[in-house]
Each structure stands twice: as structure tokens, then as C-alpha cells.
Amino acid sequence: MPKTGFSAYACLVFAGCFCCSKAMLTKLNQEAVNNRPVIGILTQIVSDEVMKPFGKTYIPASYVKYIESGGSRVMPIRLTLTTAEYKNIFRQINGLLLIGGAVDLERSDFAKVAKIFYTLALRANNAGDFFPIWGTCMGMQLLTVLVAGESLLTNTTAVNVSLPLNLTTEASSSRMFEGFPKELMTALTQEPLTGNFHHYGLTVQTFHENQRLQSFFSILSTNVAENGANFVSTIEGKRYPFYGVQWHPEVNRFQWDTKLNFPHSLHAVQLSSLLAEFFVEEGRRSLHQFDNPEEEASSLIYNYMPVYAANFTPYEQVYFF
Numbered sequence: 233m234p235k236t237g238f239s240a241y242a243c244l245v246f247a248g249c250f251c252c253s254k255a256m257l258t259k260l261n262q263e264a265v266n267n268r269p270v271i272g273i274l275t276q277i278v279s280d281e282v283m284k285p286f287g288k289t290y291i292p293a294s295y296v297k298y299i300e301s302g303g304s305r306v307m308p309i310r311l312t313l314t315t316a317e318y319k320n321i322f323r324q325i326n327g328l329l330l331i332g333g334a335v336d337l338e339r340s341d342f343a344k345v346a347k348i349f350y351t352l353a354l355r356a357n358n359a360g361d362f363f364p365i366w367g368t369c370m371g372m373q374l375l376t377v378l379v380a381g382e383s384l385l386t387n388t389t390a391v392n393v394s395l396p397l398n399l400t401t402e403a404s405s406s407r408m409f410e411g412f413p414k415e416l417m418t419a420l421t422q423e424p425l426t427g428n429f430h431h432y433g434l435t436v437q438t439f440h441e442n443q444r445l446q447s448f449f450s451i452l453s454t455n456v457a458e459n460g461a462n463f464v465s466t467i468e469g470k471r472y473p474f475y476g477v478q479w480h481p482e483v484n485r486f487q488w489d490t491k492l493n494f495p496h497s498l499h500a501v502q503l504s505s506l507l508a509e510f511f512v513e514e515g516r517r518s519l520h521q522f523d524n525p526e527e528e529a530s531s532l533i534y535n536y537m538p539v540y541a542a543n544f545t546p547y548e549q550v551y552f553f
């Protein structure tokens with residue numbers, strides 16, 4: 233299958249019954265409060281020649297800042313560990329972020345490692361052990377591949393464009409948008425608050441034709457691609473705390489390349505802030521933890537130094553591994 237997203241360089245800018253509602257989710261760890269959450273971010277494969285001298289995988293600093301701004305710490309997760317090591321990491325972290333990029337969503341190391349965590353998260357949530365997953369751009373696409381068991385992505389190009397969202401009727405009752413001010417929800421449908429940088433996506437028609445996707449996710453918003461395709465732009469798990477956006481909320485506050493259409497209005501910043509806080513709040517419901525403070529300290533992103541990369545990538549800073 234083709235790689236997803238913008239180009240390998242340009243996109244850098246960036247089961248049981250599933251018909252249960254929000255009420256079922258509240259039963260999972262409903263008394264849990266973890267005010268020191270750690271969100272894991274899966275590293276992305278370096279494919280661009282200009283980046284290869286710095287490392288084999290990377291995480292754009294904008295995603296790290298995004299999670300930290302919501303009140304969580306970040307653990308980078310490499311793609312070269314054993315399954316046993318990933319299982320141990322799963323017991324330590326309180327949520328997982330799948331970032332954007334451009335890789336094979338069925339055969340790449342990124343996809344294989346993500347599937348391990350996805351499977352662990354399904355089992356944990358089924359057992360009452362709350363564990364959230366968020367996918368941004370390619371991360372959302374990967375979630376649909378994992379749920380459907382195959383890639384159903386097609387051309388839904390929306391490159392370097394900010395768009396309002398076409399919210400569905402399910403958006404108003406969603407967990408993701410539950411705490412949004414009315415003014416912001418209105419702005420979300422009228423102002424270009426969401427930055428899009430992708431070539432591939434899931435059409436609304438394909439979503440409704442696939443029973444697995446339709447049973448697992450609710451569509452919260454749609455958008456129209458350059459070719460006129462109506463694509464899914466925001467999703468939320470019905471039974472599981474899994475979330476996906478085809479757009480990039482992190483760029484609203486942490487990306488500044490003037491050649492790229494990043495939304496920086498007051499409402500755009502507010503949107504990014506509330507979504508970061510929402511996902512971290514989900515992480516607070518997870519009781520996973522490290523065995524000791526030393527192990528925790530040595531695992532966090534603070535042990536790595538980001539590289540200034542604005543002169544050779546669309547990012548201001550990048551963590552390389």
C-alpha cells in the first residue's frame with residue numbers, strides 16, 4: 233500500500249460489543265485520579281535524507297510540547313524493543329499518542345509496534361483498566377487500519393490548508409467536545425481552525441460500508457478533500473477511549489513556519505489547548521506506574537535534547553533517537 237500523509241518530508245509538519253455509550257466508559261477506573269500521568273509517544277521512522285544523519289527515528293517537539301501543555305510528562309517509545317519490553321512500558325505509561333508522518337501502515341515497524349499497544353489497550357480496557365490512545369493525522373489513519381484489519385484509505389488530499397469542521401450530530405454528545413464553550417463549538421464550524429497536511433484518508437462512505445469501523449467509532453466531524461471526497465476528520469471510540477483527528481491540533485500553538493498554513497487565531501489556540509487537556513485528563517484515569525522514581529526519571533523525554541531543525545525541516549525542533 234502507499235505511504236500515507238503529505239510527502240515523507242512535507243508531512244513532517246506536522247473486540248466484543250462496541251455499541252456501548254459514554255456511560256460504559258465512566259465505569260472504567262471511575263475513582264482513579266493520577267495527577268502525575270506519563271503519556272507515551274511512539275517515535276516515527278526517519279525517511280528523509282536530510283534527517284538521516286541525526287538518527288533513525290524522531291519525534292517532533294511540537295507533539296511533546298502539546299502533551300506537556302495538557303499537564304502530562306512524555307516518554308518516547310523506540311521502535312526497536314522486544315514485545316516483552318513494550319508490555320512493560322504499557323504497564324508504566326498512562327496513554328499513547330500516535331503521531332503523523334509517512335510510513336506503511338501495515339508492514340512498517342511503526343505499525344507493528346502500534347498494533348502491540350493497541351492490542352494491550354483493548355485487553356486492558358475490557359478488564360476495567362482504563363488506557364486511552366490518541367491518533368493524529370497518520371496516527372488516526374493507523375487506528376482505522378487496526379480496527380478494520382486492513383487499510384481502507386484512499387486519496388483525500390488536503391495539503392497545507394486550514395479548515396472548519398463539519399460537525400456531526402454525535403459531536404455535541406461526545407466526550408472529546410463535552411467541555412467546549414458554545415462560542416468555540418460555533419467557531420469550530422465557521423473558522424479555519426484545523427490544519428490539514430495529508431494525501432490519504434478514510435471517506436465517509438467507506439466508513440459506513442465497514443461494519444467494524446461503524447461499530448467501533450463515532451464520526452464527530454467530516455471535511456471535503458481537494459478532489460471532492462468527503463472524508464472523516466474526527467473520530468471517537470464508542471466503547472474504548474480511543475480518539476483520532478485527521479488534522480493537527482499541535483501546530484496551532486507550536487509550529488510557526490510562515491510557508492505553512494498553521495492556524496494561530498485565539499480560537500485555534502483555545503482548540504489546541506482544550507484537546508491537549510482533554511487527552512491528558514483521560515490519562516489521569518489510568519493507574520499504570522513505574523516501579524520506582526529512578527526508572528521513571530530515566531525514561532522521560534527530559535533525558536534528550538531537541539535539535540533546532542527549522543533550517544532543514546518544517547519543525548522548529550525535533551527529538552532524534
